[in-house]
Amino acid sequence: xxxxxxxxxxxxxxxxxxxxxxxxxxxxxxxxxxxxxxxxxxxxxxxxxxxxxxxxxxxxxxxxxxxxxxxxxxxxxxxxxxxxxxxxxxxxxxxxxxxxxxxxxxxxxxxxxxxxxxxxxxxxxxxxxxxxxxxxxxxxxxxxxxxxxxxxxxxxxxxxxxxxxxxxxxxxxxxxxxxxxxxxxxxxxxxxxxxxxxxxxxxx
Numbered sequence: 001x002x003x004x005x006x007x008x009x010x011x012x013x014x015x016x017x018x019x020x021x022x023x024x025x026x027x028x029x030x031x032x033x034x035x036x037x038x039x040x041x042x043x044x045x046x047x048x049x050x051x052x053x054x055x056x057x058x059x060x061x062x063x064x065x066x067x068x069x070x071x072x073x074x075x076x077x078x079x080x081x082x083x084x085x086x087x088x089x090x091x092x093x094x095x096x097x098x099x100x101x102x103x104x105x106x107x108x109x110x111x112x113x114x115x116x117x118x119x120x121x122x123x124x125x126x127x128x129x130x131x132x133x134x135x136x137x138x139x140x141x142x143x144x145x146x147x148x149x150x151x152x153x154x155x156x157x158x159x160x161x162x163x164x165x166x167x168x169x170x171x172x173x174x175x176x177x178x179x180x181x182x183x184x185x186x187x188x189x190x191x192x193x194x195x196x197x198x199x200x201x202x203x204x
Contacts, residue, residue, distance in 0.1 A: 033182050037189050040151075044193055047147065051140050051200055062137035067129035069141075074202050077120045078194065081152075084113035085191045088159075092184050095177045100169050103180065107159050107166075110187070114156040121149050144197055151190045158183040 055061045088110040094102025130138045162183050165171045172180055 029178055030181065030185075033185055037186070041189070041193070044147075044196075047140075047144050048196065048200060051144065054136055054140065055204075058136070063135045066135060066137055069202055070124070070127075071202060073120050073124045074198060077117050078198050080113050080117050080120070081191050081194050084110045084117075085188050087113065088184050088187055092177070092180050095172050095180050096174050098174045100166055100172060103172060104163060104166050107163055107180075107183075111156060111159045111163065114152055114159065114187075118149060118152055118156070121145065121152075141201060144201060148190070148194055148197055151193070155183070155187045155190050158186055 087106055091103045091106030091110065094100075094106060125142075132139055132142045162172075162179055165179060
């Protein structure tokens with residue numbers, strides 16, 4: 001019985017030593033996030049390049065007969081999405097001060113704003129006077145906004161994941177909040193992409 005206790009003590013000691021050694025290693029998870037976003041941005045860059053090329057070679061852009069895009073919903077969506085980045089940052093600031101309740105509050109508001117953005121985009125699609133195959137411009141419109149909408153959906157799921165995990169008050173803290181940072185960085189990326197998309201598709 002005593003030998004078993006000594007063996008367990010040795011195992012626990014080895015476990016803690018390994019944990020401390022692992023803790024001393026550099027954390028490459030954030031580097032992985034940035035590499036992923038860099039590769040993802042290349043896809044959007046391809047879409048943007050194609051849009052600009054089509055615009056330069058077409059005699060008229062959008063092609064004649066294309067219904068004019070309504071700007072009210074896209075402008076409102078832009079305000080919502082840009083504002084949500086500032087709201088979300090408040091959540092990260094809160095957890096860095098060990099304020100889990102603040103994290104839940106600000107990430108919860110961000111989730112509502114992200115859902116509002118998607119509903120606005122759905123409303124725009126439903127009331128559009130053109131379809132995916134109407135012409136080259138409308139195909140680009142649905143491809144770009146739809147692909148971005150997919151990213152907003154993924155970002156919203158990440159936010160909800162953070163909220164779900166934060167049910168355990170000890171899951172996130174000032175020293176352990178990678179999930180919060182990763183979700184915020186991804187959301188900022190989605191935000192920046194939308195601003196570029198909004199300018200290229202709706203304003204130019």
